[in-house]
Structures are given as structure tokens and as C-alpha cells.
Amino acid sequence: MATEQHAELIKTLHDCAAACNHCFDACLQEDDVKMMAQCIRLDRECADICTYLEHAITRNSPFVAELAKACGAICEACAEECSKHEHDHCKKCAEACAKCAEACRNVA
Amino acid sequence: MATEQHAELIKTLHDCAAACNHCFDACLQEDDVKMMAQCIRLDRECADICTYLEHAITRNSPFVAELAKACGAICEACAEECSKHEHDHCKKCAEACAKCAEACRNVA
Amino acid sequence: MATEQHAELIKTLHDCAAACNHCFDACLQEDDVKMMAQCIRLDRECADICTYLEHAITRNSPFVAELAKACGAICEACAEECSKHEHDHCKKCAEACAKCAEACRNVA
Amino acid sequence: MATEQHAELIKTLHDCAAACNHCFDACLQEDDVKMMAQCIRLDRECADICTYLEHAITRNSPFVAELAKACGAICEACAEECSKHEHDHCKKCAEACAKCAEACRNVA
Incomplete structure (x- = not known):
């Protein structure tokens, strides 16, 4: 079953x-929301996908590989943007996204 | 069929x-993103629902009434927030949300 | 933060x-898919919401209570349908839905 | 703006x-739901994506091309499955999916 096979993903x-x-x-x-605009945009994209x-x-979708390919690209972009900021939530997000990008690449 | 019955909604x-x-x-x-923070948050909520x-x-979900009740409340909150701002996109959004809030109340 | 406050939910x-x-x-x-038609429909509704x-x-949506109200009603309907069937996946689903319906009612 | 550029899509x-x-x-x-099981599964996948x-x-997501690639593949699979059935809703669905698969390929 897909759920067991992909438990870690x-x-x-x-x-x-x-x-x-x-x-x-x-x-x-944040005080400076303007500086975070691209981060806000990519956070939504990444959380959604x-x-x-x-x-x-x-x-048990038959399209996990296709979706993981798109998801991996989005995670990667979000990781890159978040890693530019010093906020704790951005650093943690960058880390989670980078890990997820790699996991997606492995099934894509 | 639900699609025909609810074509206008x-x-x-x-x-x-x-x-x-x-x-x-x-x-x-926008230049002043900070002032738009609540608008950004509610726009996402409202677009999603x-x-x-x-x-x-x-x-043909059997739960249109239940979902419309939640959707109407979210549209109303977004209309209220957007109506506080002078930007053209906010005014148009406030109008669309107010109209949608009413349409949702009619089926809820 | 909403995530911590609602960790169990x-x-x-x-x-x-x-x-x-x-x-x-x-x-x-299943062999008899026809018998499961309503279960299939409600499973999708319930998983999605x-x-x-x-x-x-x-x-951190400001609309957790409104959404939980709709979600609870959908969980309840899915629990009721799944409890009519003897399949192991239906029994487990009925149990998960009943538990979730109650959790939703508590925040709605 | 993305909405205008992609109005037809x-x-x-x-x-x-x-x-x-x-x-x-x-x-x-339908009377024979079992025969439609794969169609039901792919309809959900395709409608969702x-x-x-x-x-x-x-x-205005920056990831339209990546998502359109996955969407096109899913539309294609759904078109293929629906085209196997004689029901009017399947024929119309197959047509809509084939058209959408092509539109997705054009932006992917």
C-alpha cells in the first residue's frame, strides 16, 4: 500500500x-513584512503542494511521481528563499523544505 | 444536478x-506590505474556501449547506478587511466577497 | 500558536x-463496488475537509471554529455510512471519523 | 498578469x-459501478489537480509550468480511461480531459 511504502515521505x-x-x-x-513578501508567497505555494x-x-494516487517532481521544485525554491532570512521560522522552514525537496526527488 | 441548480453560486x-x-x-x-498583512491572510483564506x-x-457533495455557512463567514470577514483599503484590487475584492457572502448565506 | 494549541486535533x-x-x-x-458507492463518495468528502x-x-487561520463545524458534520455522516459495512477498512474508518467528529465539535 | 495571460487555460x-x-x-x-472503478479514481485525481x-x-504562482506538466499527464490518463466507456458523461469527460492535456502541454 502506498501509505506504508511512502511512510517517511x-x-x-x-x-x-x-x-x-x-x-x-x-x-x-514581522515588523518588516515587505522584506518577507517573496517568502510569504513561496510558503503558501510550498505548504499547498x-x-x-x-x-x-x-x-493511493497513481501520479505520485509526477506530483513529486513539481513538489520538489517548489520545495527547492522555498528553501532557497527562506535561507536568505535570519528569522528562526525561516531557518527551520528552509531546513524542512530542503529535506522535502530531496525526498521528492527520490520518488520523482 | 447540483451544478445546474447552483450555476450562479x-x-x-x-x-x-x-x-x-x-x-x-x-x-x-505593494509598497506598504505591512499595512496589507491581514488582507493577505484573509485573501488566502477566502480564495481557498x-x-x-x-x-x-x-x-455533487451532500454538504453544500454546511460548507457554504463556513464560506459565507470567511467571505464576510475578507470583505470587511478589504473595504478598509483604497487599492483598486482591494475594492474589487471587497465587492466580490460581499456578493459571495450573500450567495453563501442563501444556500446555508 | 494554533499548531500547539490544536496539536491533538x-x-x-x-x-x-x-x-x-x-x-x-x-x-x-472491492468485489461489490456498487454497495460501496456512498462510502466512496463520503470518504472523499471527509478526507478532503x-x-x-x-x-x-x-x-493559524482565524476560521478554525467555522470550518470545524462543517468538518464535524461531514465526519459524522462518513462514520455513519462506514459503520454499515463489515470491511476492516470501513470499520477503522468509522472509528477514526467518529473520533474526529467529536474533536471537531469540541472546537466548533 | 497571470490570469489574463492564461485566460484560456x-x-x-x-x-x-x-x-x-x-x-x-x-x-x-451507474448500475455497474465496478466497471467504473478506475474512472472514479481518475476523475477524482483529474478534478483535484x-x-x-x-x-x-x-x-500568480511562479510554478505554473511545473504544475501544468503533472496536470497534463493526469488529464491524459483520465482521458484514456474515460474514452473506454460509452456513458455520455464519460465521453464528455474524455473530450474535456484531452483538450486540457493539450493546453497543459503548451504551458509546461
């Missing part, structure tokens, strides 16, 4: 989506 | 989601 | 979405 | 998602 996607959503929320509360892919895996 | 939800997503994108490109509900109606 | 929603998606997949592979709500909580 | 995705969701609903009401991509375009 599911956890990685889940942690990445949570980190991105937390970073989105925290960026909107990770959530989507996790959900697709658990329903 | 589907269009209203669709226009509202598009207006919210456009407002989200435009707010992130309108998209969700539209999608649910077309699959 | 997040887990309950996650388990419910996974159980519903697994039940959806398994129902489509649980995934949506979990995602909304982690982005 | 947005309409094509929207029509495809609606056709897939209608086919999903109609398949679940088309809805996702349409939503992503309207928020």
Missing part, C-alpha cells in the same frame, strides 16, 4: 507543510 | 476566488 | 483523512 | 474539473 511532506504554514503566519507578523501530495499518496 | 464563488487571489498577489507587490466549495458543488 | 484530523483515503482506495478494489482543516490550523 | 481547466467531477458523481450512480492548477494560476 508522508512525514517529511507533513513537517514541511507545517513549517511553511508556520513561516507564512510568522512572516505576516506538500499538503496536496501527502493527501494524494494516502489515497 | 458557482460563478460567484469562482469570481470571488479569482478576486481574492489577485488581491493576494497585488498586496504582496471559495475554490473548495465550488469544487464540492460540482462533485 | 491536528493528529486526529490527520488520522481521519488517512483512514478515509485508505477506505476510498480499498472500496474501489479533514485535510483542509488540518492545513488551515497550521497556517 | 483557466477556462479549459475549469471545464475539465467540472466534467471530471460530474463524471465521478454519475459513475457512482485541475482545480489546484487553476487556483495557482490566479494567485
Whole structure:
């Protein structure tokens, strides 16, 4: 079953989506929101696609590889943007995204 | 069929989601992003739930009324926030959200 | 933070979405698919809204209560349908949905 | 703006998602649901990703090409499955999916 085969990927996607959503929320509360605009945008993109892919895996979607390819590219872009910022939520998000990008590449 | 019965609601939800997503994108490109933080947050909430509900109606979901109740409350909050701002995208979004809030109340 | 405050709800929603998606997949592979038609429909509804709500909580959505109200009603309907069937995946799904319905009512 | 640049793709995705969701609903009401099991599965996959991509375009996502690549592959698979069946909803769905697959390939 897909859920068992991809148990680690599911956890990685889940942690990445949570980190991105937390970073989105925290960026909107920063003093300098303007500096975080691209981060806010990519956090939403990344949280959405990770959530989507996790959900697709658990329903045994036949398209995990195709979706993981897109997800990996989005995670990579979000990791790069988040790594430019010093906020703790950005650093944690960059780390979660980089890990998730690699996990996605492995199944793509 | 739900799609025919709810043809007008589907269009209203669709226009509202598009207006919210456009407002989200435009707010992130404003000079004063900080002032738009709550607008950005609510635009995402509202675009997401309108998209969700539209999608649910077309699959003949038995839960249109329950979802429309939540959607209407979110549209209302987004309309209120957007109406505080003078940007053209906010004004258009406020209008689309107010119209959608009413349409949702009618089916909830 | 919403994620910490709602840690248990997040887990309950996650388990419910996974159980519903697994039940959806398994129902489509049963010999008597016709008997499972309503279960397949409600599994999709329930997995989708649980995934949506979990995602909304982690982005600190101001609308957790409104969404939880709709989610609870959907979980309840899915629990009722799944409890009519003897398949192991249906029984597990009914249990996860009943638990999630109650968790949703507590925050709604 | 992405919404204007991709106006035709947005309409094509929207029509495809609606056709897939209608086919999903109609398949679940057929006499021989078992024969439609793969169609039901792919209708969900295809409706979900088309809805996702349409939503992503309207928020000016930087990842339209990556997502369109996955979406095109899913549309193609759904078109192929639906074209095996004689039901009117399957034929219309196959047509909408084939058109959408081509539109996705053009932006991927």
C-alpha cells in the first residue's frame, strides 16, 4: 500500500507543510513584512503542494511521481528563499523544505 | 444536478476566488506590505474556501449547506478587511466577497 | 500558536483523512463496488475537509471554529455510512471519523 | 498578469474539473459501478489537480509550468480511461480531459 511504502515521505511532506504554514503566519507578523513578501508567497505555494501530495499518496494516487517532481521544485525554491532570512521560522522552514525537496526527488 | 441548480453560486464563488487571489498577489507587490498583512491572510483564506466549495458543488457533495455557512463567514470577514483599503484590487475584492457572502448565506 | 494549541486535533484530523483515503482506495478494489458507492463518495468528502482543516490550523487561520463545524458534520455522516459495512477498512474508518467528529465539535 | 495571460487555460481547466467531477458523481450512480472503478479514481485525481492548477494560476504562482506538466499527464490518463466507456458523461469527460492535456502541454 502506498501509505506504508511512502511512510517517511508522508512525514517529511507533513513537517514541511507545517513549517511553511508556520513561516507564512510568522512572516505576516514581522515588523518588516515587505522584506518577507517573496517568502510569504513561496510558503503558501510550498505548504499547498506538500499538503496536496501527502493527501494524494494516502489515497493511493497513481501520479505520485509526477506530483513529486513539481513538489520538489517548489520545495527547492522555498528553501532557497527562506535561507536568505535570519528569522528562526525561516531557518527551520528552509531546513524542512530542503529535506522535502530531496525526498521528492527520490520518488520523482 | 447540483451544478445546474447552483450555476450562479458557482460563478460567484469562482469570481470571488479569482478576486481574492489577485488581491493576494497585488498586496504582496505593494509598497506598504505591512499595512496589507491581514488582507493577505484573509485573501488566502477566502480564495481557498471559495475554490473548495465550488469544487464540492460540482462533485455533487451532500454538504453544500454546511460548507457554504463556513464560506459565507470567511467571505464576510475578507470583505470587511478589504473595504478598509483604497487599492483598486482591494475594492474589487471587497465587492466580490460581499456578493459571495450573500450567495453563501442563501444556500446555508 | 494554533499548531500547539490544536496539536491533538491536528493528529486526529490527520488520522481521519488517512483512514478515509485508505477506505476510498480499498472500496474501489472491492468485489461489490456498487454497495460501496456512498462510502466512496463520503470518504472523499471527509478526507478532503479533514485535510483542509488540518492545513488551515497550521497556517493559524482565524476560521478554525467555522470550518470545524462543517468538518464535524461531514465526519459524522462518513462514520455513519462506514459503520454499515463489515470491511476492516470501513470499520477503522468509522472509528477514526467518529473520533474526529467529536474533536471537531469540541472546537466548533 | 497571470490570469489574463492564461485566460484560456483557466477556462479549459475549469471545464475539465467540472466534467471530471460530474463524471465521478454519475459513475457512482451507474448500475455497474465496478466497471467504473478506475474512472472514479481518475476523475477524482483529474478534478483535484485541475482545480489546484487553476487556483495557482490566479494567485500568480511562479510554478505554473511545473504544475501544468503533472496536470497534463493526469488529464491524459483520465482521458484514456474515460474514452473506454460509452456513458455520455464519460465521453464528455474524455473530450474535456484531452483538450486540457493539450493546453497543459503548451504551458509546461
